[in-house]
Amino acid sequence: MRRSTVTTTRPAPASARPAGYVPGRWRKLALIGGTLFADNNESSVISTLAPVIFAALALPLSALGVLVAVGKCVTVVFGPFWAFVARRTNRKTTFVLTTAAAGLVTIATGFATGFVTLLLGYAVTAVFVAAALPLVSEITIDLFDAPLRGRASGYTWGAVSLLGSVAGPLLGRLSTIENGWRWGFFLWGAVMIVLALLVFAFFRDPGVGASEPTLVALTPEQRAADEKLTWAKIRQMLRIPTFVIMLIQRLVSGHLLIGSFGTVFLVSTYGFTTAVAAVVTLPFGIGYTVGTLGGGIVTDALHKAFPRRGRLTVLQFAQIAFGIVAIIATQVDWGGIGVFAIFWAMLGFLQGLNPGVNRPIVAAVVPPELRGAAFALMLSVFEAIAYAIFNLLAGYIGQAHGLVVVMLWLPGIVMLANGLFVSVLYWTYPKDADRIEQLLVTRARQAQAGGSVGA
Structure with missing residues (x-):
């Protein structure tokens, strides 16, 4: 009797699942999210251990800005390139090979003997x-x-930040060891390779548009037709007002500078050692985690209650509040590292609100087959360009006038302007979101009728 009961009830949860449900989605998310942690922490080795790296290689402060800027300029080209390659070939294969290659080169970077080899x-x-x-x-x-x-x-992003926040102080401890910074590169390169192997062994790509309930009825041929990228579709994407505004909004996002220059700022401005200054990465990461986890839940709830403005309100609040806290946190010598840690936790929280807001906003106004290109354009091109410019400015302005001036303007005043700018979304987002909803409904009806499903 027990065996019969189990057999008859086991399929029930699957049959009750809504259209567009992807089995094992949280496990799959954990696998691919792990690669973000490894990739992000390659740059954290530079930002956290910059004082000792630059001392060992006799480099000026402006070198940090050049390093980060060059890395972001490379991303401008290769972010869209890999998105194109993944769509033309296989997303999983592209994912595995690029992550493994990044791990190998990170290990090689640990053998740098000067600025040229470090930059290369x-x-x-x-x-x-x-x-x-x-x-x-x-x-x-x-x-x-x-x-x-x-x-x-x-x-x-909460999990990525939490792991990174623990890694930050550990990386800081490497500053007390001779050539310890090299081991930072060796360790993170090894982590990237391990995660690439895990994705290869256990991840299965759900397919483009797999979670869209209105696209479940599409045949493989119809779905393949929708997935094809053309210049006409790219131009169509750039004619979406909300998406264009989100691109511009990324150009005036100076908050990421806290991650690349935060430790150097505390060391050079307020006299902390690298090991002590690196302590703030832990509360920053915890704050970021709270922002991403709690912010994601609150944002989804606000979206459900106010589908046309809930996420926009969170986005605007995050930008304006970040600017205010950044100015207060960096323009005063608060003494011990404990007070700075509290402010860094607040900055982490406010920055952590962004991933759970801007990605869904873009997804709501861009057709499924164009979302990969949209994210590449927003995150790998526009955000990278802004990050490169801000870091170059920070390096050279900081060397000439001090990092206090840099922190006042870039994470502070620029972010306040950013928050005011996104007010435009209250006019564009409802129309663009409605347009995509109607497009998906039309495609589903055409698929059921056996007709064309083109955009």
Whole structure:
């Protein structure tokens, strides 16, 4: 009797699943999210251990800005390139090969003997690291339907940040060991290779648009036709007002500078050692995790209650509040590292609100087959360009006028302007989101009727 009961009830949960449900989606998200942690921490080796790396190689402060800027410029080219390659070939294969290659080059970077070799290793690593962000963003949208996308993105970046926050102080401890910074590169390169092997062994791509309930009825031929990227579709994407605004919004996002220059700022401005200054990465990461996890849940709830403005309100709040806290945190010598740690936790929280908001906003206004290209354009091109410019400015302005001035303007005043700018979304987002909803409904009806499903 027990065996009979189990047999008859086991299929019930699957049959009760809504259309667009992807089995094992959280496990798959954990696998691909792990690669973001490894890829992000390659740059964290530079940002956390910059004081000792630059002392060992006799480099000026401006070198940090050049390194980060070159890495981001490389991303501008290769982010869209890998998104194109993945769509033309296989997303999983592209994911595995680029992550493994990034790990190997990261290990090689640990043998740098001067600025040229350090820059070369960092730039080549960036070529392969560029694949992770657009692919993870696109696959996350394919794993989860609209009500859970904010939460899924929040969980991913929260976990990445939490692991990174623990890694930051550990990396800082390497500054007390002779040539310890080299071991930072060796360790993170090895982690990338291990994660690439895990994705190869256990990850199965859900397919483009797998989580869209209105596309479930499409045949493989119809889905393949929708997945084809053409210049006409790219131009169509750039005619979406909300998406264009989101691209511009990324150009004026100075908050990422806290991650690349935060440790150097505390060391050079307020006299902390590298090991002590690196302590703030832990509360920053914890704050970021709370922001992504809690923010994702709250954002999804607000979206459910106010589908046309809930996410926009969170996005605007995050930008304006970050600017205010950044100014307060960096313009005063608060004494002990403990007070700075509290402010860094607040900055982490506010920055953590972003992934659970901006990805779902873009997904809501861009057709499924164009989301990979959209994320590549937003995150790998526009964000990378902004990050490169801000880091170059930070390096040279900081060397000439001090990092206090840099922190006042870039993470502070620029972010306040960013928050005011996104007010435009309240006019464009409802129309663009409605247009995509109607497009998906039309495709589903055409698929059921056996007709064309083109955009």
